[in-house]
Amino acid sequence: MSKLVIVGTVAFDAIETPFGKTDKILGGAATFIGLAASQFEVDGAIVSVVGGDFPKEYIAMLENKGLDVSSLEVVKDGKTFFWSGKYSHDMNTRDTLVTDLNVLADFNPIVPENYKDAEVVMLGNLHPLVQLSVIEQMNKKPALVILDTMNFWMDSALDDLMKVIAKVDVITINDEEARQLTGEYSLVVAAKKIMTMGPKYVVIKKGEHGALMFYQDEMFYAPALPLEEVFDPTGAGDTFAGGFAGYLAKTGDYSFGNLKKAIIYGSALASFCVEKFGTERMVNLDKDELFKRILQFKSLTQFDLD
Amino acid sequence: MSKLVIVGTVAFDAIETPFGKTDKILGGAATFIGLAASQFEVDGAIVSVVGGDFPKEYIAMLENKGLDVSSLEVVKDGKTFFWSGKYSHDMNTRDTLVTDLNVLADFNPIVPENYKDAEVVMLGNLHPLVQLSVIEQMNKKPALVILDTMNFWMDSALDDLMKVIAKVDVITINDEEARQLTGEYSLVVAAKKIMTMGPKYVVIKKGEHGALMFYQDEMFYAPALPLEEVFDPTGAGDTFAGGFAGYLAKTGDYSFGNLKKAIIYGSALASFCVEKFGTERMVNLDKDELFKRILQFKSLTQFDLD
Numbered sequence: 001m002s003k004l005v006i007v008g009t010v011a012f013d014a015i016e017t018p019f020g021k022t023d024k025i026l027g028g029a030a031t032f033i034g035l036a037a038s039q040f041e042v043d044g045a046i047v048s049v050v051g052g053d054f055p056k057e058y059i060a061m062l063e064n065k066g067l068d069v070s071s072l073e074v075v076k077d078g079k080t081f082f083w084s085g086k087y088s089h090d091m092n093t094r095d096t097l098v099t100d101l102n103v104l105a106d107f108n109p110i111v112p113e114n115y116k117d118a119e120v121v122m123l124g125n126l127h128p129l130v131q132l133s134v135i136e137q138m139n140k141k142p143a144l145v146i147l148d149t150m151n152f153w154m155d156s157a158l159d160d161l162m163k164v165i166a167k168v169d170v171i172t173i174n175d176e177e178a179r180q181l182t183g184e185y186s187l188v189v190a191a192k193k194i195m196t197m198g199p200k201y202v203v204i205k206k207g208e209h210g211a212l213m214f215y216q217d218e219m220f221y222a223p224a225l226p227l228e229e230v231f232d233p234t235g236a237g238d239t240f241a242g243g244f245a246g247y248l249a250k251t252g253d254y255s256f257g258n259l260k261k262a263i264i265y266g267s268a269l270a271s272f273c274v275e276k277f278g279t280e281r282m283v284n285l286d287k288d289e290l291f292k293r294i295l296q297f298k299s300l301t302q303f304d305l306d
Numbered sequence: 307m308s309k310l311v312i313v314g315t316v317a318f319d320a321i322e323t324p325f326g327k328t329d330k331i332l333g334g335a336a337t338f339i340g341l342a343a344s345q346f347e348v349d350g351a352i353v354s355v356v357g358g359d360f361p362k363e364y365i366a367m368l369e370n371k372g373l374d375v376s377s378l379e380v381v382k383d384g385k386t387f388f389w390s391g392k393y394s395h396d397m398n399t400r401d402t403l404v405t406d407l408n409v410l411a412d413f414n415p416i417v418p419e420n421y422k423d424a425e426v427v428m429l430g431n432l433h434p435l436v437q438l439s440v441i442e443q444m445n446k447k448p449a450l451v452i453l454d455t456m457n458f459w460m461d462s463a464l465d466d467l468m469k470v471i472a473k474v475d476v477i478t479i480n481d482e483e484a485r486q487l488t489g490e491y492s493l494v495v496a497a498k499k500i501m502t503m504g505p506k507y508v509v510i511k512k513g514e515h516g517a518l519m520f521y522q523d524e525m526f527y528a529p530a531l532p533l534e535e536v537f538d539p540t541g542a543g544d545t546f547a548g549g550f551a552g553y554l555a556k557t558g559d560y561s562f563g564n565l566k567k568a569i570i571y572g573s574a575l576a577s578f579c580v581e582k583f584g585t586e587r588m589v590n591l592d593k594d595e596l597f598k599r600i601l602q603f604k605s606l607t608q609f610d611l612d
Contacts, residue, residue, distance in 0.1 A: 090491055185396055188534045209515040212532060221606050223527040226518060228494045260609045294611065300527050301607050303566045305600065 008124020029124035032238035037246030038065035078103035128160035243269035314430020335430035338544035343552030344371035384409035434466040549575035
């Protein structure tokens with residue numbers, strides 16, 4: 001069992017999908033990452049910030065999942081980061097209605113002293129300089145640093161983003177972002193270019209079309225589980241990343257073969273996340289359900305050659 | 307080794323992609339299906355029609371691949387079906403520039419007498435009444451009838467199409483067509499609806515995102531091989547179907563487990579098809595190359611669970 005540092009947002013989300021809408025509910029990249037990673041009973045710490053308006057029950061829930069929240073800073077007179085979005089009918093696109101950075105605007109992440117030797121660092125989607133600060137606080141080179149980011153930072157802070165990309169082992173981005181970052185349409189060519197920027201592993205998230213991992217000249221593909229109903233896609237990418245990071249921290253094996261398994265675990269966890277609004281499904285997920293879904297992934301993808 | 311009946315177009319194509327453009331070259335659904343199936347040395351017959359302008363060398367090439375062309379009708383004073391299309395920069399959409407039906411307008415398919423007991427029938431994309439006529443000429447119920455069709459027939463001949471769909475074991479259509487046919491966005495729900503129309507197996511082609519097969523409550527997913535360069539997508543869907551049908555005709559095993567393997571073979575063959583213009587890559591493909599690519603699919607998708 002290795003230690004895992006998770007940095008990312010802990011937030012309020014208000015979500016509207018064709019199935020309904022929510023008031024402010026628990027959200028944020030670090031929340032989804034932490035909930036997914038907690039399935040593996042990892043020794044994980046959440047590095048984030050919330051305002052005085054953030055319910056203590058949420059923090060207690062994260063602690064109950066075994067997550068260290070000593071570096072989840074509470075700014076008493078500040079307000080928690082708030083995001084609101086509305087999904088299209090087919091759930092493939094969404095409009096952001098509100099982004100109130102609030103306490104996130106001045107977030108200065110502090111890695112807990114006893115996690116500065118963590119083997120795995122999961123950098124959730126945040127300003128690249130915040131992500132960089134977390135890497136620089138580690139007093140031992142982590143075995144695996146995983147970066148999640150998005151097109152917003154490519155548009156607004158590309159130089160800073162490139163500095164972070166140079167320092168990570170794994171990058172997870174979606175297909176359009178891989179194309180934007182490299183100017184290459186072919187994901188194979190794009191992944192090769194990204195490897196020259198720093199990461200040894202490139203994980204391309206394709207939403208309902210699954211995920212594709214590149215390493216040297218090898219590729220691995222995991223489908224998304226086809227579902228009868230996708231209720232709310234919010235947090236699916238973070239859940240995928242959290243499952244990936246959590247499985248690797250649990251096993252402490254950073255070989256390509258084990259990263260494949262981590263991709264499958266991440267995909268399986270993401271398939272639960274979308275079944276309910278926000279974090280609801282992830283908070284109530286048990287190991288038996290996860291085990292059964294992993295078997296579904298096996299039957300979905302495995303074949304025997306003569 | 308089972309017999310295989312293939313009905314579909316044999317045509318001239320003129321293609322423009324970002325990589326170049328061709329004059330009239332060999333194309334057509336039955337051509338691509340036949341070339342893919344011939345990789346398995348099946349006893350296959352092509353039922354189609356061409357005009358007097360169709361080069362004898364093309365017919366000789368198909369014969370050399372072991373395909374029976376006795377029911378490839380040549381209308382001496384007619385012209386061969388001609389299609390011309392231009393692909394967008396990302397190859398994901400194409401505009402049809404010309405469709406000259408020519409001899410196809412009055413095509414009356416004749417299944418050769420010695421193929422009327424074929425175990426596998428592959429109905430390539432054509433007017434549903436032509437497809438129906440082929441089914442009705444069989445004097446023994448085939449073990450497996452596979453239907454490929456497209457949105458054009460859903461728009462223009464839905465009643466006829468539904469009659470064919472009711473009589474087949476396998477349908478292959480793309481994701482948008484599955485949605486159009488059922489009015490359901492979820493492919494899982496759409497596939498269930500299509501099963502109530504007749505087919506036991508529903509194969510959803512997702513282009514660069516692979517293929518998804520549904521059978522009862524089970525699913526199987528095969529990715530498309532990620533490629534550095536897609537040169538010309540023309541015929542990839544037909545090649546997929548031809549590989550699928552050819553593998554099944556060769557093995558004579560119509561179990562779900564064997565259909566999974568057939569999907570992988572179809573996907574592997576389609577990945578070659580797009581590497582050159584038209585049929586060029588398929589005409590020159592050898593078994594060793596196919597075997598190597600099947601191993602790539604294995605390493606792309608297979609993982610070990612503890």
